[in-house]
Amino acid sequence: MRLMISWCSCLVIFCLLQASHKASGVAYNITPSEPLFPNQTLVSSGNIFELGFFTLNGSENQYVGIWYKNLRPSKIVWVANRERPLVYTDRSAKLTIGSDGNLKLMDGQESIVWSTNVSGRSNYTLAVLFDSGNFVLKDGNYGEIWRSFDDPTDTLLPTMKIGVNVRTGVKKSLISWRSDSDPFPGSFSTGVTSETPPQAFTWNGSTPYRRSGQWDKAKFMGLPTMDQSYGSGCTVEQDAQQGTTYFSINRYDVFVYMFISPGGSLTIMRWDDGAKAWLTEWAAANDTCAIYGTCGPFGVCNSLNSPICRCIDGFVPKSNEEWNSGNWTRGCVREMELNCKKNTSTSTSTNIKEDAFWQMSQMKLPDSGDYVSDVEDEEGCESWCRSNCSCLAYSYVSNIGCMVWNKDLIDLQEFPRAGEDLSVRVAHVKAGGLRHKAVIISLSTIAGIMFFAVYVFVLCKWRANKTGNAWQEQLKQDDSRELTLYSFDSILLATNKFSTTSKLGQGGFGSVYKGKLKDGKEVAVKRLSSTSAQGVEEFKNEIILISKLQHRNLVKLMGYCTEGEEKILVYEYLSNKSLDTFLFDSGKKAELDWGKRFQIIQGIARGLLYLHRDSCRRVIHRDLKVSNILLDEKMNPKISDFGLARMFEGTQVLVNTRKIVGTLGYMSPEYAMGGIFSERSDVYSFGVLLLEIVSGKKNTSLYDQGYMNLLSYAWQLWSDGKALDLMDVAMAVSSPLEITRCIHVGLLCVQDHATDRPNMSNVVLMLSGESDLPQPRQPMFTFQAERPNRSIPPQQESIRSVNTITNTLVEGR
Known part of the structure; x- marks a missing residue:
């Protein structure tokens, strides 16, 4: 009898423990029968991200969001109810799945505070948090119904996309917090445009605030600090047939994120495990010239000048009073009407000369440009613009092609380095006047600097020859005698002075041109840019190394040129270019x-x-x-x-x-x-x-x-x-x-x-089939993107843990 009572007691205690365990919410997913309460968190399978209820320092509001787990200070990367916070004291709130299959955040009074609002009923759904930071709602077949990645807040994680679908009208943008302690949507947003080529914009409300410049398939040209190494970490995908344009961070490291601050600044942060801190990997320029349209239409901004704004040559301030007081936003107007306008407005136009084009270098190209698809080179681009009176400027960018502008040139910026060439249409008389003025200035100064110029020329020539001779001697010592040392003049002749019609392409180290030597042999000439990432050592390395290699599946180096600052490699020409x-x-x-x-x-x-x-x-x-x-x-x-x-x-x-x-x-x-x-x-x-x-x-x-x-x-x-x-x-x-x-x-x-x-x-x-193949092992990535329609055992997808405190406290950024 005692044994029976003892056994019954144990059974009761076991059942109570089980009930207590279930009440604490220890489960692997959010399901209709297992909601998430304020004293619980959902953790991704690799313990990288955590989802739960949180409050911010000094606030009485409560939110549901996602943050990096085990990093201090942490970073909140997504907030569900940023517009409708819960009361801090509401401990009966829950994140659950309703009878219609939608995720719902309910307060203690069972009122819906936030919901996924996906149409269509589902017999069974569950929600999981992935190591990518993506919170996903799945149906009974593990198909994705809703993803937090499709509903971004202020933070962009790797593989997450922002952009626009012009067919559906859906836009996905980063929207800033109102303040560091208030996730309510602020006034700043960041996204990309659907134009060709696309641009990234930050808007203040509906007004452009910052602009990245055009995407040249590797980087945004208006961001000089966005170098090749950073640019390769970002991607812009544009599908004209689908009508989509998306920007994403293409990185293996999940501990990287981009976010827009409450003040509209865009920053990329990276966790440094050695320093145990978030470090700034890249930040958008924070000077006045980075603000959209600082100098107004036809005004050029240069942060190194004083004042920072000037008018394009051939233009004058629209209001001298405003301009002199430092208010440049109304910009500049033409000094003289374009000749092509006169041609269209008068019948006697035989004596009116054609307009000219004034070239500006190292420029952030203006906004609202149009891409001309049927133009193949720079000469064709100029011809197209010259033949269209409405064309106010053009630029030919190797990775994009021909771009033209038919509206006022706005948001122009001059960089100390990098940038593109921009040719602006001006009246022929004005162009001649500018040239005449330039000649007078030049003649007045030539006498004073002639001796100094000659001295500097001779000195530079001596140093260049010395450097070139040193390189040649080293190359001879390194068994590169079989290579031909070409003169720079012969290279100019072969490439028609590096004509754009001879250009085969451009990479991170410089441009490649098709050339024809005196003996009629066709070659590919690689001219390294003076600002190239490939320095002297890499250049010598390529000459010395490739001169020793002879194989039918390696490109053949025929020679090189080292005169002055020029670093040129001459290869065999391959007619089908690159794979x-x-x-x-x-x-x-x-x-x-x-x-x-x-x-x-x-x-x-x-x-x-x-x-x-x-x-x-x-x-x-x-x-x-x-x-x-x-x-x-x-x-x-x-x-x-x-x-x-x-x-x-x-x-x-x-x-x-x-x-x-x-x-x-x-x-x-x-x-x-x-x-x-x-x-x-x-x-x-x-x-x-x-x-x-x-x-x-x-x-x-x-x-x-x-x-x-x-x-x-x-x-x-x-x-x-x-x-x-x-x-x-x-x-x-x-x-x-x-x-x-x-x-x-x-x-x-x-x-x-x-x-x-x-x-x-x-x-x-x-x-060749001459060897047996072992079975490959699964490649393991820093984090795994979700795979659609793949059934994954729930216990492998996420882990739910219970906090020992009444709420999760995350520090503001």
Whole structure:
């Protein structure tokens, strides 16, 4: 009897404990039967982000939001009820899923404070928090119904997008807090426009406040501090057919975010684990010239000048009184009517000369420009503008093309460095007057500075010759005697003085031109910019290294030129340019059937094998990517651009560097995160390149499909037994086994640990079918983007924890 009573007592105690445990809300997801209460938080599976109720210091309001877990100070990245806070004392509030399948924030009186408001009923839904910071509502089939990433507040996280869909009218913008202690929507917002090329804007209400300038496919041109390394971390995707334009941060590091402050400042912050602090990685300029339209129409702002505003040559202040008092917003007006206007307004126009164009350099291009798609070069751009009287200015940007302006030129800024050329239409008489004035000034000063100019010229020439001779002597000592040393005059002759019609393209280190030598041989001339990221050491490195390499799958360096400040490389000319011009062009990719693609893959592999094993010295390329693969007339690939390559002797395996160089998306994890590179770093880049060739997709082009990158997409298809779905739809399925083998090899090459990757000797054997293939390991990313329609066990998705205090307190920013 006592035994029975004891057993019954234990059963009662156990049931009470279970009930208490359930009341505390320990569960893995928010479901209709398991809401979230103020004393609980939802934690992402990797303990990176946390969602729950919080209050801000000194406030009696209570909100539901998401913040970084275990970082102090933390950062609130999303707020649900920013417009309708709960009362701090309301401990009966809850975040739950209603009978209609929507997430709902209810106060203690069961009134709805906030809801997802998704139309359509669902039999069963649940909400989870991912390591990307995305809070997602899913239906019974794990399809995504609603995402916090689609409802941003003031913060942009990696893989999250802001932008516009002109077809649906949906705009996604960052909206500032009202103050550091009040998340209510403030007056500032940041988004991108749908024009071509797009621009990023910060608005104060509906008024433009700051403007980024045009996107040139690598960076926003109006942000000089947005250098190549930063620019490669951001992406603007524009789809004319879908009517969408989106901006996102393309980074592997989840501990990075962009946010707009209550004062309208845009900043990118990064967590430094060593310093245990948030550091500013990039911040928009905070000077007066960064404010939209500071100098008004046809006014130019330069923060280094005093006063900072001036009128474009040929224009005068609209109001001298306002201008002299420092109020420049009404801008400038023309001194003289355009001649083409006279032609249209009078019948006797035979003696009226054409308008001229006044060129301005290092400019932030004005707002409201139009892209002219059917113009191929700068001369064509000028001709188009000259023939259209309404065209007030034009600019030809290599990565964009021809841009013209038909409205008042607004928000012009002159930079001390960087910037673009802008040609402004002025009346012919005024242009002549300006030139005449300039001649008078020049003649009046020539006498005084002639002697000094001659002295400086001779001194610079002596130093340049000395530098050039020193380089030549060093190159001779480094066994580069087979290379031709070209004179600068011969280069000018070959490229028609670097004419824009000869220009083949432009990269981060300078421009490439097509040239024709005296003997009729066609060449590609790479002229390094004076502001190039490739310095003297990289230039010498490329000459010395590539002169020692001879292989059919490596581009051939024919010679170089070093006169004065000029640094020029002369390569063999390859008629089909680079692989990306075919692979990522919807009109040309069909020319790359599987036979050609496999030939290209094998050629690149053999070229890398030569660099790693068969050349006189072992070489690690460090910047292998699609744009650095050139194609000859038979579509044979040739690896190019050895400015960042490193050369080794002996058996050295791993190297550590403090200077991380290369291209994000192609860098191996150990190199991008720790600066450690080896032959296997090139193998990783080759794997990315191989998967891009098979799929016809860029590694960073799958965010809108719910994948962090091409690698995660390829792995998902592979693990689902659908590897062939990765194949480019522009190709016909001709060799499914060969294509599947290539995908298999690509996944082996991009494994996280360098020791798991095959070397290039094995890769060549694998591609030819002469070697068995081990099973690849799943690539693990810093954080994993959500995959649509994929069923994930709830216990793997998120963890709910109970706070020991009555509410979660997060410090203001």
